[in-house]
Amino acid sequence: MAMMKGTSLLVPSVQELAKQAITKVPERYVHPNQDPIVASNTNNSLPQVPVIDLSKLLSDDATELENLDHACRDWGFFQLINHKVNPSIVENMKIGVEQFFNLPIEEKKKFWQTPNDMQGFGQLFVVSDEQKLEWADMFYINTFPLYSRHPHLIPTIPLPFRDHLETYCLELKKILVKIIGSMEKALKMKTNELLEFFEDPGQGLRMNYYPPCPQPENVIGLNPHSDSGALTILLQVNEVEGLQIRKDGMWIPVKPLSNAFVINIGDMLEILTNGIYRSIEHRATINSKNERISIATFHRPQMSRHIGPTPTLITVERPALFKTIGVADYLNGFMLRKLHGKSYIDVVKI
Ligand SMILES: O=C(O)CCC(=O)C(=O)O
Numbered sequence: 077m078a079m080m081k082g083t084s085l086l087v088p089s090v091q092e093l094a095k096q097a098i099t100k101v102p103e104r105y106v107h108p109n110q111d112p113i114v115a116s117n118t119n120n121s122l123p124q125v126p127v128i129d130l131s132k133l134l135s136d137d138a139t140e141l142e143n144l145d146h147a148c149r150d151w152g153f154f155q156l157i158n159h160k161v162n163p164s165i166v167e168n169m170k171i172g173v174e175q176f177f178n179l180p181i182e183e184k185k186k187f188w189q190t191p192n193d194m195q196g197f198g199q200l201f202v203v204s205d206e207q208k209l210e211w212a213d214m215f216y217i218n219t220f221p222l223y224s225r226h227p228h229l230i231p232t233i234p235l236p237f238r239d240h241l242e243t244y245c246l247e248l249k250k251i252l253v254k255i256i257g258s259m260e261k262a263l264k265m266k267t268n269e270l271l272e273f274f275e276d277p278g279q280g281l282r283m284n285y286y287p288p289c290p291q292p293e294n295v296i297g298l299n300p301h302s303d304s305g306a307l308t309i310l311l312q313v314n315e316v317e318g319l320q321i322r323k324d325g326m327w328i329p330v331k332p333l334s335n336a337f338v339i340n341i342g343d344m345l346e347i348l349t350n351g352i353y354r355s356i357e358h359r360a361t362i363n364s365k366n367e368r369i370s371i372a373t374f375h376r377p378q379m380s381r382h383i384g385p386t387p388t389l390i391t392v393e394r395p396a397l398f399k400t401i402g403v404a405d406y407l408n409g410f411m412l413r414k415l416h417g418k419s420y421i422d423v424v425k426i
């Protein structure tokens with residue numbers, strides 16, 4: 077069975093560190109020379125990530141399908157509204173994740189990463205002791221397929237959060253299918269040509285906790301990266317700004333919009349669409365006043381599958397831009413490296 081491998085060095089909790097009244101960030105978290113933080117209120121002329129209405133998409137609204145197509149080609153990111161996920165499901169998830177991060181550290185240790193395992197609390201992509209760390213704790217779990225779950229993680233998450241999490245995961249898988257189905261139409265592909273890659277998809281959840289920091293300009297919450305999977309559905313839990321995407325060389329803040337999901341294209345969808353839809357570099361910044369919480373839910377084709385440009389999207393004018401690669405190979409290669417912008421997709425470029 078093709079499994080997700082990967083390891084990351086064990087690191088201490090930043091949430092605990094930030095509770096101490098420090099005025100200076102420890103050296104291991106100082107990132108010199110990073111691009112300055114731009115807050116949306118200091119620059120109102122910045123363009124905004126497109127907003128897409130799922131209800132309109134599902135009623136075959138041609139204009140909205142075009143809007144989706146533009147969003148995926150030009151932005152790789154959009155905010156999804158009217159998604160019809162029951163607000164109580166989202167609300168329960170928000171409350172649950174806040175309480176989960178606020179458990180006493182002794183409780184959380186039961187969920188901490190162990191050597192050679194990236195699921196649990198900790199950080200990802202830490203490959204050396206010299207590497208600068210992020211100003212954040214994260215909790216990563218695989219949710220689907222079921223065999224990729226760890227017995228000591230989801231089954232021991234306190235109730236009712238565990239049940240709320242299960243419900244949430246299933247709802248997001250439904251959104252995945254609706255979005256991919258609409259993309260297939262927008263790209264004028266054959267029915268099921270793209271969707272078939274998402275039968276029984278792999279799904280993983282990354283919950284991010286970014287504590288406030290006395291020197292926010294010196295730290296980074298999450299290094300610039302593109303997501304390796306196919307489609308990420310992100311929930312900005314507490315409406316604190318921090319997510320930024322790189323567009324035309326500028327960092328653009330994504331304003332938290334209530335009742336919306338932020339959707340972004342990952343590398344695997346860029347490969348499948350032969351580069352027509354693109355994964356976009358993004359990062360999370362920190363501020364000095366408020367904690368920030370987000371939940372990224374990643375979706376990918378099954379580990380045993382192979383992905384390459386879909387035949388209909390290869391033409392004389394647009395020859396194949398990528399080689400075919402196994403999903404497990406792509407993902408495992410990604411997990412072994414430091415996060416570094418959008419550079420990893422180069423391994424499959426022709
Ligand atoms: O915290 C955020 O808004 C971004 C999270 C993210 O990009 C990720 O977990 O891959």
Ligand SMILES: [Fe+2]
Nearest residue numbers: 302303358372
């Ligand atoms: Fe991401």
